[in-house]
Amino acid sequence: MKKLNGIKLKHRKNTENSSTVDFPVPEKVTIPMSMTMGAPCQPLVKVGDTVAVGQKIGDTDAAFSAPVHSGVSGKVTAITDYRNVMGTVCKMIEIETDGLQTVSDEVKPPVVTDKESFVKAVRQSGACGLGGAGFPTHIKLNPKADIDTLIINAAECEPYITADYREMMENPQDIINGINLVKSKLGIKTAKLAIEANKPEAIKNFTAMAENDDTIDIITLPSAYPQGAEKVIIYNSTGRIVNEGSLPADAGVIVMNVSTVAFLYRYMQTGMPLVTRRLTIDGNAVGEPKNVRTVIGTSFRELLEFCKADIDSIKKLIAGGPMMGMSVPDIDMPVVKTSNALLAFNHYDERKTSSCIRCGRCVRVCPLGLMPADIDRAYKIRNVEELKKLKVMLCMNCGSCTYVCPANRKLAETNQLAKALIPRK
């Protein structure tokens, strides 16, 4: 099997041995109505309403979305407009907590009898991909094509982030139970739990746990970024290629994040929807890097203070990893479903961009064999036909080309802009 390109990054997994610490319930949370891919939800509560933990507070009739629940009990004090890091505008519900954490009557294990009721329950849980992409899980688990393989993405290939790793170390049985749950409800024969080689303890533990189960394979992925990118993990786990314009399901696979599958298992047992999140807080402005579990809606500022960050020194704040994460424009923004890391740095070097020197490094590192320098040139003159020929739509935005470019060209960013020029079918 041909090896895909990848780059060697410093792992900087400073928090890999930090057990998850629970952040106390904050005095106030702000919960956006858009936290997954797809349509934003509309608030189901109004100012002055009392809410309880696990209560649904936002939903939509749109199929491609997931409902929003409260992780606190308290009173709704405001409903405002909110712009997230992707620029999407939605409503945001502010709740003043009462400290009681009264659990809603809505919280009870769902009744699941078949695939249809399972998928319905998954939607009700509010689940989405917890690796950062935020794809609604109920859509993923209801594909039109036949699926024979479930791939569990436990690569966590970006530097710094160890949130999934802590799930693997702290709740391994939930992961195995979640895999078996999805396999049985969807009638999938085989699961592959794919872990990057830089997590030998996790590989050892899961290999022992799955020793007598020939329906779960433990795959060791090479330690070369970006192993967690969907097309890369599918190829490296099964040898299958997801063609341009196709979905993983067209290749007979579903890819789920490892923390998502563990969450789903717990949801089916308890009925508590997705209202908390474990995230890695790190970066050189953070005095005590940690993995913290907190209710969705907690402000980034409070978490940074909790981790002894020097707030005044922060020059760059990133939600997610340094390769694919998004810059955070406002330290008071809230934790959302997709927040797997918050990185705070006390320096930010805006590197000067110069002309391409045709060194070919960007081509050599692209896992998909794209030609980022040519895409960059075609985008500059808005040559849509050339962009199509260069298969820009395949770009996974992994950032490897930008990372290696000696001319500091913002290649991955350009690819995203170039994609927007290609008409959708």
Ligand code: SF4
């Ligand atoms: S960002 Fe796109 S073009 Fe650049 S290396 Fe990744 S997949 Fe290739």
Ligand code: SF4
């Ligand atoms: S890495 Fe940068 S300088 Fe080298 S070919 Fe690509 S765009 Fe040009």
